[in-house]
Amino acid sequence: MQLIFSGDAALAEIVWLSLRVSGIALFISTLAGIPAGALLALKRFRGRRFVVTLIYTGMAFPPVVIGLFVYIFLSRSGVLGGLNWWWVPSLFTPAAMIVAQTIIAFPLVAGFTMAAVMGVDPSLRVQVRALGASPWQSTWAILEEARTGVIAAVVAGFGGIISEVGAVMLVGGNIQGRTRVLTTAIVLETNKGNFSMALALGIILIGIAFVTNFFVLRLQGRTFE
Amino acid sequence: MSSTPPLYRLCGVTRRYTSAQSGMRTVLNIRDLSIPHGQIMVLVGPSGAGKSTLLRLLNWLEPPDDGEIHFEGGIYGAQREPPLALRRRVTTVFQRPVLLQRSVAENVAYGLRLRGQAHADARIAQALAAVGLDTMAHQPARTLSGGEAQRVALARAMILEPTALLLDEPTANLDPYNVGVIEQTVRRLNETQGTTIVLVTHNVFQAQRLAHRVALLLDGQVVEEADAETFFHAPRDTRTSAFVRGEMVY
16 A cells, blocks of 8 residues: 555556547547447448458457457568558557557447447337438437447446456566556566565556546446436 | 418429339329418328328428429529528428437437537426327437337427428328327417428328318329318319229229
């Protein structure tokens, strides 16, 4: 407890980097995942079944394997890393970790959003259109009705990346002061036998998850009333 | 017939559905049908006659495959849908209302919100009072009974002050009290605001209670369309006579 509240700069940096990397990754995957999930739920198009299978596979994909693919793509001898394009992040940077976590969170957000939207009464769309909704307004109405599930999708995405260790370890490298996040620090401290520090980091991680879910539940509150 | 042009005129309107089992099937084939302004037009006929399909076409929830729908000076068809502002002058109450997971008042306000009209508390209270639900404004919509939900659906449609209100079997499976409230509200809306009502019903007695004009649909075609007096007491077509007597074999 003393460690948690000591105001240690290194610890604060680890917590801040964890929140920053996972927060940005979640933001990007939410921005892409919610429309993708809604599209898959509401539109019928050629290849939809294949895309849904890919999303479901992505939901169950081991993060460490995603980390491995990202590593291969971003390494200097990899497909993207060798091109030296400015927008391709280098390995062992927070940007590379964000890429890996975005890929992990996207199928979770898209898949759960799709399930939530598909759970809305299909007659709602035609009934809101009859009340004068434009195509965009009717899609928004469906998303609003599915909001409990859509929020749960974002929570699942956040849970999938904030607690993830394999991918960030591979592409980030757990470099002190640069790419060390809560999960990789816990692994390191445990390996060093420094259990009190590992435990303190673990409590912080659980605390972040608790606080996040507390606010999410407040956001969903109207539905649970 | 009155000299003013009708609100709707349908000319050669057809609608076809394609399914894997039965292939292409024509569900609606209307040669010429007019729906006059400010009247209650009741569409009767057995299940599968095309009544609900016709309502969906009148609200542009789906396009016709052929033909023209004349509405408020415009001609619309398979390739031409009226602009949103014109489409918003028509609304439908369905047999099974789907309400938003919000309060009763928010459901009634929904259509106004779509039109960018906020701060309509007085109008919402008025619409809810008209269907006898003014004490339930803040109740979650999911706690309502079937009859109450249908009355909310009617209130959320009425508040939009539509030129045409389309009702697709709105009282099917409701108890006599709720049927009474809905029929009374619809009649009052027609009388006080001149709203054109197009009502689909199986119930011949309900048609007799409400209709100014009645049309019988069979297999997607209009068998007979006449004023209520003629339709019920001096029909031209033998199939209409059979339907009115309740003898029609479906």
